[in-house]
Amino acid sequence: MTLNPATPDFANQLSAILPDGVLRDIEPRYLEEPRGRFNGQAGVLALPQTVDEVATLVRSANAARVPVVPYGGGTGLVCGQVMPDGPAPLLISLERIAAIRGVYPQENVLVAEAGAILADVQTAAQGANRLFPLSLASEGSAQIGGNLSTNAGGVNVLRYGNTRELCLGLEAVLPNGEIWHGLSRLRKDNTGYDLRGLLIGAEGTLGVITAAALKLSPVPAVRGTAMFVVPSAQAALDLLSFARDQLGEAVSAFELIHRQGLEFLAETLPQLRQPFERAPEWCVLIELGLSRGQDPEQALADLFEAAVGDGCALDGVIAQSETQRNELWTVREQIPEANRLIGSVSSHDISIPLSAIPEFIARGGEAIAALGAFRINCFGHLGDGNLHYNVFPASGKSREDYDAQRSEVKRAVHDLVHQMGGSISAEHGVGRLKVEDVERYGDPVRLAAMRAIKQALDPNGIMNPGAVLKV
Amino acid sequence: MTLNPATPDFANQLSAILPDGVLRDIEPRYLEEPRGRFNGQAGVLALPQTVDEVATLVRSANAARVPVVPYGGGTGLVCGQVMPDGPAPLLISLERIAAIRGVYPQENVLVAEAGAILADVQTAAQGANRLFPLSLASEGSAQIGGNLSTNAGGVNVLRYGNTRELCLGLEAVLPNGEIWHGLSRLRKDNTGYDLRGLLIGAEGTLGVITAAALKLSPVPAVRGTAMFVVPSAQAALDLLSFARDQLGEAVSAFELIHRQGLEFLAETLPQLRQPFERAPEWCVLIELGLSRGQDPEQALADLFEAAVGDGCALDGVIAQSETQRNELWTVREQIPEANRLIGSVSSHDISIPLSAIPEFIARGGEAIAALGAFRINCFGHLGDGNLHYNVFPASGKSREDYDAQRSEVKRAVHDLVHQMGGSISAEHGVGRLKVEDVERYGDPVRLAAMRAIKQALDPNGIMNPGAVLKV
Incomplete structure (x- = not known):
């Protein structure tokens, strides 16, 4: 399926059906990501204020076969938020759809819009003497919509689960531009397929999450x-x-x-x-x-x-x-x-079955030592089997000295992780950085099912192309 | 898509490629369900002993366009396990694929095959000084594969979540007969779409779950x-x-x-x-x-x-x-x-946003009183907002006296539940009993997405036709 760039003509079409102020000049910050690996591009930047405006944008993009990149706080570490090549996309930033729609202390539920900053969601929960347990380093700028789209982890997963486990219901715009009104506040609702769980962690490739009903816990x-x-x-x-x-x-x-x-x-x-x-x-x-x-x-x-x-x-x-x-x-x-x-040579966000971690640390050390002199900083959320396994230059050397070895280091770590039943992306997601790895290590039957689902829900392939799955 | 019955010829085909003892005479118990609402039928009954045999069965059925009904403990209350009409299906009972494959106390993980009885899973966890918290009335005969397929609830959801939250990974045969090897024991694995969550609660319409990695908790x-x-x-x-x-x-x-x-x-x-x-x-x-x-x-x-x-x-x-x-x-x-x-006139497994429950009870009582003289027994898992809202004959009357009113009672309860943001199936699932209700009350955008996913993963519509979604 060939996609078309978001041209000035397309922008004019959108202007005609959207309120003033939705389309904006494209500031550089929307095209950068924290690690500086990729430079993004965009044909049009939209900052909608309502879910209906998001639907209008996606519907128009789908009709014109223009790629759509949903944009949250921009803190993702695997480049899901920047599309470096292909036809220039329509970038939809959720930052103006950011209200806390409701707090229900007796239900232990909070309904937040996608653009709400994670720290503000935490604060709103605290205000009702409740805990929203998702907590991670970027919580001051990450948006809950992005946390949901990437199924973010963080330091409290051991007790409270990943973001997917913290969400009861979603409102989302599907790739055809239709709005799914699924903001259920129910703990139990067994009426069909788990579309909620499917959109969470899909990194914007199956639709745009616009709001979520979130589970709170006792403080x-x-x-x-x-x-x-x-x-x-x-x-x-x-x-x-x-x-x-x-x-x-x-x-x-x-x-x-x-x-x-x-x-x-x-x-x-x-x-x-x-x-x-x-x-x-x-x-x-x-x-x-x-x-x-x-x-x-x-x-x-x-x-x-x-x-x-x-x-x-x-x-x-x-x-x-x-x-x-x-x-x-x-x-x-x-x-x-x-x-x-x-300055690391190569950083890895991996998980390993808990009981295999000591063996992984031993074998990882040997595998890296076989490649040369390095320092390894292995740390992280042991309770979840999630290690940040980062390989650094030997003392006195610099990151650049190892440029030629970077890919073999990464490969050695990921091969071992895969052999030992682990995951090459524990909490950061796939984005564009790990698409090749997911193709290499992923179960082929699962990958085929993922592609079939993507094709079924986004037949024109407009949603965040190149993220999660190869185009 | 027209399906074909599982004929003696089809049985002969299967016999030729499967070990002796897989195909069995069809005992009546496989065609009954606890509430006696539906009478099932089957052309062939298979009791495979391995996942490969399940794959062979499903692949053959898919090639021959024969419907497949996966069968667990037979305790489901919404008739997902019995197919009363249409071409006689291949019934696959998982009862001989029932091993506890491994217990990993340090990981708080247990790997069980689909046919394992829930009580046996609980016992295996206890043996390792761990808790498998899923607990429900039928645990002595329900199988874990069925619990997963129906995303079963029970009495401990408040603290530990539904079955979906208790599962880390799955092994399953997809509708094309391929085996997904997804028995991950990882708490965090963020490498693409949540196929696990999608198969859980799909009631056998997207594949056959053959084993699961289950989360254990401290006792x-x-x-x-x-x-x-x-x-x-x-x-x-x-x-x-x-x-x-x-x-x-x-x-x-x-x-x-x-x-x-x-x-x-x-x-x-x-x-x-x-x-x-x-x-x-x-x-x-x-x-x-x-x-x-x-x-x-x-x-x-x-x-x-x-x-x-x-x-x-x-x-x-x-x-x-x-x-x-x-x-x-x-x-x-x-x-x-x-x-x-x-003997109830009509029973309902519903959920309501917690804070709306008192209003629901008041309005429900009024709505039922407006229909005549009844007794209401409203009880259940309040912590989850899950009520069993059952309507009974007035004292001295019998269930049969109300035959003519049954559907209006059900309709009144479900209409009110829907109005108040609740679910007409909190924990029992959809099966065949509630397909019409899901069509009536379900979000149309979600239903369309569910149909697209079903079509993508099961293009021939062989898996448990008539359950969850209308054929």
Whole structure:
């Protein structure tokens, strides 16, 4: 199917049927992405204010066979939001469709429009004494529509699930320009295929999400945070099992940190206070969210004592104040910034079946060592089996020194992940960056089914072409 | 697309390429369903032992344009498992593909084949000191494949979600007879469309689920059970909010019970011990699952005291022993049996946005009263907004006396549910019983998308024709 560019003529057609102010000059920020890998392009930029305007835009694009790229906060890391080649697309930014339409505390539901900033959704939930648990580094600028389209992960997946699990219903414009009114606030609705789950994670290739009914949770009455030194990655897993046996769902986050990350922090952000005098080989950050009447410091102290007895903890720091909690979290949250300052050869957002992680770390280290001298910073959401496995230049070398080796490093990591039953994209999605990898490693029967679904819902192939599936 | 019956010739074709013992004589039990509404038919019955045999069966049926009905435990309540008319189908029972393939306690994952009985899955999880939380009345005979195909609900959805939320990956035979190897044990895998979520709840119309990787949870260390009398349905909701504020996710179940249900119990099962001397208008059954070191009786006593102070509880019984816990649960679990013995005019498995439930109960009562003299037993999973809203003959009358009114009663209930943003099938699915209702009340854009997906994945329309979508 040949697509046509969004030309000035097409823009004129749209102007005639849309209110003033919907079509805008294309600012460069809409064509950039955080990693600077791709430069986007656009023929027309639209900032609709209503769902009907989105429908008009998509319907017109479908009739004219013009590609459509939906645009949220622009924080995606796999280039789903920038279309670097092919006919110049119509870019639809949802930023003006951003209201919190309703908060229903008794139902534990909040209805937000796609352009609402994630942090604002969190705040609206807090205002009703509820928790919207999705939390990730870009929450100050990411939009909930983008979080949904990419099925975002973040630090609370262990307890609360991925974005797909946090959504009850959707309103969306399908590729034919029709509006699906599916903003159900129901926990249970078993009346046919899960179109909601299908659009979530489709990265704009099956339609434009315009609003969502989101699940809220009770706010844990008290929180506790600790960092435990563990003798090995296996011990970290044992500690996780142990913590969940003792504390159940109260374990909200369980983050693995490697010495390399702490050393990068010391090197690039020396003002940052570190919890241990000597950086340990492995440590974990544990966050508990407990109900009323429970004592988080005591719970963590009991856990520590038992873990030491069991050989799965060596040392530990339990936060005694909000300041100390923030300090511990800052260490975890600044690791990506330290990584950025060092400059990786290749970064990987992978997941591995939990029990295979120690073996993966061992075999990954060997595979990378076989390719040359590198430093590896392996850290992340251990509770979800989601590691950020990032490979860096040896000390004294720079990212550019390894330009020739980048693809073999990436290939070695992804081959191993695939062999061990893991995923080459745990939480960032496919976008355009990982389309080839999904083709290489994906189950062919599933890929064929995905293509059939894409063809069925978007026969002209206008929605975000080149993302998720090869054109 | 015209389909052909599964003839003796077709059976002979299959015999030639399958091991002995796969094709069986058709016993009547495969053609019946629990409510006796439909009589099924079948041309050939197959009991494959391997996924490859399922693939061979489906591939052959697809080539011959023979309809396929997948068969699990046969406990479905909406007739998805029986095809009463059209060309006689190939019935594929999964009962011999029933192994627990693996338990991964450290990952909180269990891999089960479709034919495994739900109770056996629960037991296998318990054996690894883990909880598989799906729990429903038919768990002793329902198979996990059927639970997945119907996205079953049950009593623990409030805390743990529907079956879809309890599944990480699937192995399935798609309508073209190809096997999707998607048994991922990963919590996070963001590499394309959610085929898993689409097959779950598709009731066998998009393929045959043959195995699943299931999510396990920590076993709550201690449990507590109580029944509180509440002054109104609104107070029951207030109590639920209150309980979740105090106890967070520890509230595992929150079941609403109406006086009518207790009176039916007294009438039909008089030997059953009831918790209150005089049946209250409304009461709720509360189940807590707490972590180590917490005291469930104390937690329930605190909740009761606070709830009385707040005006949302009037009286209460807190179980002090396992025997008392079982007694309270027996009351709840025997209500459907009492209903069956009384004989309903019309039963409805509906859900309503939580905050609209009191209004629904009031308006539903008025709508039914306008149609004549009836008794209403409204009970169910209040925490999920899922009510079993069952309408019974007035005292002294029988079900048959209302035969002429049955459809208008059903229509009145469903119209009101739809008006109030609810679902006409909360947990039982669509099957064949509710196809017309889904056509009437469903969002037309969603229905069109469902049809497009069905056509894309099953172009010959062989999979469970007549279920979920009109042929």
